[in-house]
Amino acid sequence: MAKARTLFLCSDCGGTAAKWEGRCPHCGAWNTLQETRESPTAASGHRYAPLAASTPVRRLADIEAREQARNPTGIEEFDRVLGGGLVAGAVVLIGGDPGIGKSTLLLQALASLSERGPVLYVTGEESAEQVALRAQRLGVSGDGVDLLAEIRLEQITQALVERQPGVAVIDSIQTLYSGELTAAPGSVSQVRECAAQLTRIAKQTGVTLILIGHVTKDGALAGPRVLEHIVDTVLYFEGDTHSSFRLVRAIKNRFGAVNELGVFAMTDRGLRGVSNPSALFLAGHSRDVAGSCVMATQEGTRPLLVEVQALVDTAHVPNPRRLSVGLESSRLAMLLAVLHRHAGVATYDQDVFVNAVGGVRIMEPAADLAVALAILSSMRDRPLPAGLLAFGEIGLAGEIRPAPRGQERLREAAKLGFEQAVVPRANLPRQPIEGLIIRAVDRVEDVLGVLS
Ligand code: TYD
Numbered sequence: 001m002a003k004a005r006t007l008f009l010c011s012d013c014g015g016t017a018a019k020w021e022g023r024c025p026h027c028g029a030w031n032t033l034q035e036t037r038e039s040p041t042a043a044s045g046h047r048y049a050p051l052a053a054s055t056p057v058r059r060l061a062d063i064e065a066r067e068q069a070r071n072p073t074g075i076e077e078f079d080r081v082l083g084g085g086l087v088a089g090a091v092v093l094i095g096g097d098p099g100i101g102k103s104t105l106l107l108q109a110l111a112s113l114s115e116r117g118p119v120l121y122v123t124g125e126e127s128a129e130q131v132a133l134r135a136q137r138l139g140v141s142g143d144g145v146d147l148l149a150e151i152r153l154e155q156i157t158q159a160l161v162e163r164q165p166g167v168a169v170i171d172s173i174q175t176l177y178s179g180e181l182t183a184a185p186g187s188v189s190q191v192r193e194c195a196a197q198l199t200r201i202a203k204q205t206g207v208t209l210i211l212i213g214h215v216t217k218d219g220a221l222a223g224p225r226v227l228e229h230i231v232d233t234v235l236y237f238e239g240d241t242h243s244s245f246r247l248v249r250a251i252k253n254r255f256g257a258v259n260e261l262g263v264f265a266m267t268d269r270g271l272r273g274v275s276n277p278s279a280l281f282l283a284g285h286s287r288d289v290a291g292s293c294v295m296a297t298q299e300g301t302r303p304l305l306v307e308v309q310a311l312v313d314t315a316h317v318p319n320p321r322r323l324s325v326g327l328e329s330s331r332l333a334m335l336l337a338v339l340h341r342h343a344g345v346a347t348y349d350q351d352v353f354v355n356a357v358g359g360v361r362i363m364e365p366a367a368d369l370a371v372a373l374a375i376l377s378s379m380r381d382r383p384l385p386a387g388l389l390a391f392g393e394i395g396l397a398g399e400i401r402p403a404p405r406g407q408e409r410l411r412e413a414a415k416l417g418f419e420q421a422v423v424p425r426a427n428l429p430r431q432p433i434e435g436l437i438i439r440a441v442d443r444v445e446d447v448l449g450v451l452s
């Protein structure tokens, strides 16, 4: 028998190296190589057989394209991020911080799906009794839900093949353990191997598989990035565990749009969908405060109003702090440089903190204008006019660039009672929007005028 080899696997890209190095030779990431023992059986033939039966080369035009049937979960906000429902044979990865509600959401979804076919919940984290207790608390019926408390991959795949459930949830992929590898559960090689084997089963049997994954401190899924490549859909839970709101975002979706957002509220009976979430992310100050600006962001097909806050304070150390929560920190540094260079606003001796209210993460550049306004407002200790919102990207040359779907953002703001908007000139609507006074800005210098 061949000797078991020691390999070093990169936790970022999944690449391998024969010896330990500080830097992954494949993706260049530092400190990501971890030692694993690859048993010789892992490389045996059948595991890497093609996913589907081989077919001859055919013309693309001759292949009948059928729209895949959707199996809605019955939870509207969840279906929205999935692109309408689950697709047979699809593998969905859902990640998020511990305690954010992954198990809760999927138990609710399975209970609802069980009305239309057999479903299986595999738990490697909790005992069967704990899951039953949760179901009881959620008030969902466990009548149609099969439960398997198991972490051994071989047992799980056997159950999947024998029972052929329509949908199966694996809670969580990091607890699974394949007997063919000697590495510990949760290690890169185990996670990768288990996910690959389960994906194979899903494609062969048509079971829709939902894998739950944990995230590391820096917000990435623990285990190799390859996990994101092999699955069809990647969803992330976002939100502040201290508030009751939870966001589920599609990062990748082979069957729908990405960046679609589902909004939930955690209640004592589990997660409830929030169909009109715009008002949630506004802090609701009793009076006008400096350093706050509302922006209209576009999340998938839905406009969302979010409050952006900034605090600018005299720095007491030579390198002032720049900190952003829920907004891109590299853009903050850029924005401060543009404000200085083109609008003469100097912050080199000031600490600057910015925050998106409600634990929401805004990654689109259209947040720039609202961030700049909040910063200016905090610096001057002067509140922005009440009922004002802003959006637009600020370029390095100081120009203000339009944001996609400007009209929809403005309409949403008008619907929620906003009275003034500051937008890039190209986003000026052709027809006026009732109740909204819209001011167009071309350059970052013009933004200063909003506060005076
Ligand atoms: P859980 O689904 O166990 O999180 P995860 O699987 O992502 O780790 O969620 C647990 C949290 O949700 C816990 O803090 C308690 C809370 N919770 C409620 O507020 N209401 C409920 O009905 C349930 C079941 C949980």
Ligand code: MG
Pocket (backbone or CB within 6 Å): 099, 102, 103, 104, 125, 171
């Ligand atoms: Mg859980």
